[in-house]
Amino acid sequence: MVYNDIDSTKKAFVFELDNVLYPEKDYLYQVYYLFASFLEYTEMLDPKAMVSLMTSTYEEEGHDAVFDALQRQFNVDAKYAQNFQHLMANAKLPLKLLLYQQMLDLLQEIVVDRKKLFIVTNGNPEQQLNKIRQTEWHGLEQYLICYFANEYTPKPEPDTIHTLIKEHGLQLRDLVMIGDSKNDEFCAEASGIDYIEVGNFISVPLK
Structure with missing residues (x-):
């Protein structure tokens, strides 16, 4: 699956971080x-x-x-x-974290098409932010808007998605979530937004 296979009416893309954008x-x-x-x-x-x-x-x-x-x-x-x-x-890592190449390509195409990029990630917010800061984003970091779900209620609860939609003037039909777990899938379902499993984009093992 590639960017052009996704509904062109989508205005915003929501990603989990671990094992979706990079290998945890x-x-x-x-x-x-x-x-x-x-x-x-x-x-x-x-x-x-x-x-x-x-x-x-x-x-x-x-x-x-x-x-x-x-x-x-x-x-x-x-x-x-x-x-x-x-x-x-x-931890201050010896090496930068690298995105899956397929996901880097996808993020770049989303930005070129002037769509919004969100990360909505479960887990310790301090740790997740540390990962984000040490990822090689190739300039994409300026377009990322990050939400730490544990500061609201962790996925699969939809609270973070509802907050995101309200704060950015979006409609449910505008969003698609890309994740790798039942938590992500159930969160998308509870939120009323479309969901795509990351395995549709990446061909490498998730572990």
Whole structure:
């Protein structure tokens, strides 16, 4: 699917961030590397082995299982959970986050066509903003309008979409949401706006 396949009457596009505009693992893996380096310095643990464990745990069980796996395998003190969470929200990444090429092309075409671009993202607002600030937008950042759903009510609740529509003088028929989860799909349905699964645009694995 490409931009020209989308209803040309749409005036605004709403995107989730993680695994829609860029691969979330690109952020997480860099944070895992930084955290392993921190534990190497403070506890003299093997950073390569920790990174390997964290990435494999993420792939097999998800991010929420990562710190527990470190505790079990390396006897990491529970006090470091706070450091892990702080780093997850505020890390200065070694490398910029890169958009999926297909999504970069799509965003550029939307801007050229003078349509509005919104990011409506779930999750810790501090962390999500940190990701946005460290993404290579190729100049598109000046056109982005970001809403952090947790500051209203997280998706699938439609509150953020209703706020967006009101603040920007839009109609329901003007919007289309592009996401990757049931939360996004149900949010679009509850809001009364069209929804497109991101898999229609990108051909790479989401993890």
